[in-house]
Amino acid sequence: ESACLITKTDTNPFFVKMKEGAAAAAAELGIELKTFAGKIDGDHETQAQAIETCIADGAKGILLTPSDTSSIVSSVQQARDAGILVIALDTPLDPVDAADATFATDNFLAGELIGKWAAAKLGDEAANAKIALLDLAVSQPTVGVLRDQGFLQGFGIDLADPNVNGDETDPRIVGNDVTAGNEEGGRRAMENLLAKDPMINVVYTINEPAAAGAYEAIKSIGRENDVLIVSVDGGCPGVQNIADGVIGATSQQYPLRMAALGIEAIAKFAETGEKPQPTEGKDFVDTGVSLVTDESVDGVESISVSEGMDLCWG
Amino acid sequence: MEQQQPILQGKNLVKRYGRVTALDHCDFELYPGEILAVIGDNGAGKSTLIKAVSGAVVPDAGEVFLEGKRVNFSSPLDAREHGIETVYQQLAMSPALSIADNMFMGRELRKPGIMGKWLRQLDRPAMEAFAREKLNELGLMTIQNIRQAVETLSGGQRQGVAVARAAAFGSKVIILDEPTAALGVKESRRVLELINDVKSRGQPIVLISHNMPHVFEIADRIHIHRLGKRLCVIRPQDYSMNDAVAFMTGAKEPPQEALAA
Amino acid sequence: MEQQQPILQGKNLVKRYGRVTALDHCDFELYPGEILAVIGDNGAGKSTLIKAVSGAVVPDAGEVFLEGKRVNFSSPLDAREHGIETVYQQLAMSPALSIADNMFMGRELRKPGIMGKWLRQLDRPAMEAFAREKLNELGLMTIQNIRQAVETLSGGQRQGVAVARAAAFGSKVIILDEPTAALGVKESRRVLELINDVKSRGQPIVLISHNMPHVFEIADRIHIHRLGKRLCVIRPQDYSMNDAVAFMTGAKEPPQEALAA
Amino acid sequence: MAKTAASGDDYESALAQSSTKVAEFEDTRTGFVHKFQHALHLNPSLVPLIVLLLSIALFGALLGSKFFSPFALTLILQQVQIVGIVAAAQSLVILTAGIDLSVGAIMVLSSVVMGQFTFRYGIPAPISIGAGLACGTACGFVNGFLVARMKLPPFIVTLGMWQIVLASNFLYSGNATIRAQDIAAEAPLLHLFGAKINIGGAVLTVGVLFMVGLVLLLSYVLRHTAWGRHVYAVGDDKDAAELSGVQTDRVLISVYMLSGLICAFAGWALIGRIGSVSPTSGQLANIESITAVVIGGISLFGGRGSILGTLFGALIVGVFTLGLRLLGADAQWTYLLIGILIIAAVAVDQWIRKVSV
Amino acid sequence: MAKTAASGDDYESALAQSSTKVAEFEDTRTGFVHKFQHALHLNPSLVPLIVLLLSIALFGALLGSKFFSPFALTLILQQVQIVGIVAAAQSLVILTAGIDLSVGAIMVLSSVVMGQFTFRYGIPAPISIGAGLACGTACGFVNGFLVARMKLPPFIVTLGMWQIVLASNFLYSGNATIRAQDIAAEAPLLHLFGAKINIGGAVLTVGVLFMVGLVLLLSYVLRHTAWGRHVYAVGDDKDAAELSGVQTDRVLISVYMLSGLICAFAGWALIGRIGSVSPTSGQLANIESITAVVIGGISLFGGRGSILGTLFGALIVGVFTLGLRLLGADAQWTYLLIGILIIAAVAVDQWIRKVSV
Ligand SMILES: Nc1ncnc2c1ncn2[C@@H]1O[C@H](COP(=O)(O)OP(=O)(O)OP(=O)(O)O)[C@@H](O)[C@H]1O
């Protein structure tokens, strides 16, 4: 039996871990696993090619983290028509039922958690906050939009169009910039926004590498103790950065779990033809998200850094 | 001849490159039906002069007249459309293209019938046959493959192609900048014959050359260029080659009447 | 002279480009201290021949000997290190670089003292002064700016720079492929004087030229090239220019004894 | 000194008898190898074809029927079609010694225009498609104008256009994807290039046929029309072309416009291939198209090479990619090996050229 | 016919008296404008400097003290430093008529080697840094060898190396980031290029000084040493350089090696700038470095331009980026406007060159 794992990229540690989780589960269940990835985030054409290759290869199931949630639907349909079980990981397809099942973090919720936490942390000062939003890319991929808009919602800011970043008019927002989800981009974006307003005190970041870069920029002007950085992912370096005070809080997701569940579902499907069922009340299997911080606030559930360390990946 | 209106004329032409002065208030006249030779030291400004009157270089100052009318050529194409055909010293050719492609560049022949009219197909066989014929006329019998890229030709073969191109397509004025420099004895002789042919068709020719015997053999008038200027104009029958060489190298002062010419 | 061992020799050289044959089992000999002229029609294969013996082209077949020893030049640099200095017809120059840079390419002068030794700084003033001097010797008085890029020089000025470069740096053998083609009367004469100078220093010279009077004036022997082969070798005192031209263009059969030469 | 000129008397009189036969040499080399070498010498675009056949043979041997199945082989064609079409446009520009970094952006913007015109404004699909094609051509015109008339370097012009067109694309589309289901239901014409055609067992799409047809057509035009020769002349030596009477500005502008138009067709084909209209597509089209062009043997310095080579270049990369994936290499190893194989392919290509003189 | 040669008697006897004065002309044009034009004519690398000053003036006028603050101006230098260093390497390669698409990958791999050697194997930082620099140089050597000895096109060689080096980087590092805090605690030498230096009020980093020093040094080497002249000669016309005695292969290999070494330094500077060692950095280094080179006036066809121009080119892009952000354009609009400004910058550059003859 063989299965495919197709991720957005395989350079982001998140996907590296997802791949490791899948490989471990596959080895245990005696499934041959082939892995594919886009060249850059958003590269859905390479993902479509990967699906075609899996069909040619006679795979039983495909685990897919879609780069473009609706564009890829035709290719997914082609695979399903060929009798392959297709499971979306991390990011739901549009429409969700285009895949046989979805194992994912709720990215909007992940953003909302850190938004709520930041607002609570500031208390009354939240009304005077100066917020920087460090997003993923100019093309505004869905994860980037969901987390950004979730954060703003949690913080209590009007979203305008919830499908678009940067159209908000709240004066507390100093600006948006893009980071490519890495340290370099994080630092540059932060510097640009600091040049615009050096008194920024809340920073939302798309992920933890971007947060680490932003921190360097803030540190270089000596304001590292006055600025609250929040992020998403829960990778081990990120959680460690919470312990070190670089990041205030992060929303942790569980890629290993997604991958392992996915492989198990494929094994089961190969054996019995049975497809997985979604979580009660949702249209996907929620693999959970937890807020990691050592400064828990009222009204937002969180886990401690040491718990986060036990669950972290990468 | 001088009583006539010049067919091509330059007045007070100036061209500077940074601190280098290539043309220094230079005049130039070509009369209908004549062979005008332009001679001068290396770097005297001969090539720059003919580039200025044929649109390949835009002078910093001065005016160009064609048949008495002021013209402002902004490109060689402009000049060509006015009937001035030039073989430049650096031989404007596309190295990777074939002999025939180069000879017909900009005035390709199309196949007769629908292939040419609708599919706009080139008539390669006709173009190649024509090219071969012209090259044979020049005595270039060593070109083994008419489809050869121009960059693979020998120095003289390449020059032959350029000269053949200019000669093949009739025009008002033909300007040749050292057309025989790389040519052999036989091929040079053919070019001189060709120049005489063209003249006998009534078309005037400008010939730049360092070959004094050739110049004195075929020129009607000789424009002597020195230090970016026209020094004087002489008739070959009035002066010896030795005089001409003395004028152009600064060994002797030119005579007063020649200055006015 | 022929009793001696040739300093540079080619035997049975063949060079084909696709279906084009540039060298067709060609022989070549240059003897110590002589001026050997190579003449022939355009496209006869003269340039290819000297490229083959100077490493710029690797022949398909045949052998090259330097002072009796078989050599296998894989690049012109190889040949240069063996003391063969060549001015190629297409003038190997870097168009965007200055005259001095080009003249000293590959053997630059460094400043004396630490600037040169440790900072490896070029001695521009010295190089420029030397270049100016060599060009003046050639009579190229029209070069206004010694820092000019070579691409901005006139055709003749450019050729002058290339010839000056070859002449300036002593070597075992000097090969000149049409060195005076673009030169004026004065400059050509200087090059001929220069060739005689070099010869008087005991160095042999190969001169390719289409200028029969020049060839007959200075050559010790004349290698007549035709259709990719050495047709015959003559001495200028034994034959007239008319004979030479007749041999090289195929108008006359060459004499038996010359074939053996 | 006197001797010189004096001895020159009348040495040209022999010329009258000079031979008038065109030079000819016998070629004594024979045999298949020599014939083959000679064929390659005359048609250098055959070289990448040989490399392509070698790589197909290699992966065929390694993978057997998995690779030699009609499905897999036609899959390669389908996977290559977008890059192949864009690379045809890129070839034209590179032949003029230019480069077009905006191809991917123009492709995407054109597809977005086709989709948005149909779905946002309710314009009939054929008209929307026409608008998309016009949009691509217009972008190409701007490129061509800036390169030809303003004499700006193509790299900068098309880099700037890339950013401008891509950002316009995101701004205009609001990053919204138009879903395949909606297109299938309401404007199936947008899916035309995805339509399958069964030719003797092999399943091809209209897009694949378009790619092949386009390359053949351009190959004809480049070789057999005056415009084609002018494209080469401009790339070979622009000044020389100008001096010998080519309207270089006009040629350049027409090439960039045609490139834009072809990219717009690629945008249409893209809708057929991925089903939906997605503004985030095509981000790798630049580098992939240039790669195909260079592997196919066209010089980045212009004026040399054949567009057929580009098609083979694109297919070579397609074969490597699918072959390595089917062999089960994971993504990073695949990239690493493709890097090696691309260098190897060009090394083999160079070697064949060298021996085929 | 007889007339020709016969009349030639002794026409050279006049030569003995010919003038021996070097040609000179008076230049009657005077005034500041003319002097300025002339200075530009002699030093074309000043042109991008003027464009840079114009763009600083533009944004200064629009933004006032926000832009003219020491913070904003030194920030530009800091943001530009990595691209500036890489662009210096890229300039060398482009001057030889090559292109190096592997600069970003070499930079990242070198920084990963420095980090992993220190942290994974516990090797002392200076040795690890040496290993990183050696790694970059080695990658450059492979590029140079394939280009010079195997005569493969630089585009393909470095494209292949890009994929190979990048994939090796991911495979070797396991995509693991080394955190800034750990580096600061255990191997602060890796942060050297991030160290701040206060020079007369302006706060600069070692990395910024390195970039400026490197460009000045290379500018000296390119103009005033034989090697530098050979780099230009190889790029200008490789065959001509070879024929006139330049060891072109050696020059090419040394250029690619030096490019690799400089990229490795850029990797070190990268650690100083972003604090951590991250294998996902440097993805845009290729296109950004080539852009800086071209805006700076170096020809992609080799042999023409000055490396000082590259520095100005990088700074021009830096000024635009920060200036537009400060003006409040959002990310997508900034992206679009930078496209326009880059084209405008080069248009102004061309225009200045045209009037400065
Ligand atoms: N682009 C340029 N930049 C600088 N100087 C130039 C440029 N073009 C020509 N010159 C200079 O202008 C002068 C005249 O050059 P031109 O080519 O007209 O000479 P010429 O009389 O044709 O010489 P030749 O007989 O050698 O062909 C020369 O000194 C040359 O160096």
Ligand SMILES: Nc1ncnc2c1ncn2[C@@H]1O[C@H](COP(=O)(O)OP(=O)(O)OP(=O)(O)O)[C@@H](O)[C@H]1O
């Ligand atoms: N790279 C090449 N490809 C094809 N043919 C070539 C190539 N190089 C030279 N030839 C051919 O070889 C023949 C000899 O050329 P070569 O340059 O040696 O002639 P040449 O005697 O020097 O002529 P010239 O007096 O015109 O300089 C010519 O017919 C030429 O077309």
Ligand SMILES: O[C@@H]1[C@H](O)[C@H](O)CO[C@H]1O
């Ligand atoms: O969830 C993943 C990771 O968080 C990554 O950082 C960006 O891509 C998203 O899909």
Ligand SMILES: [Mg+2]
């Ligand atoms: Mg001239």
Ligand SMILES: [Mg+2]
């Ligand atoms: Mg020759």
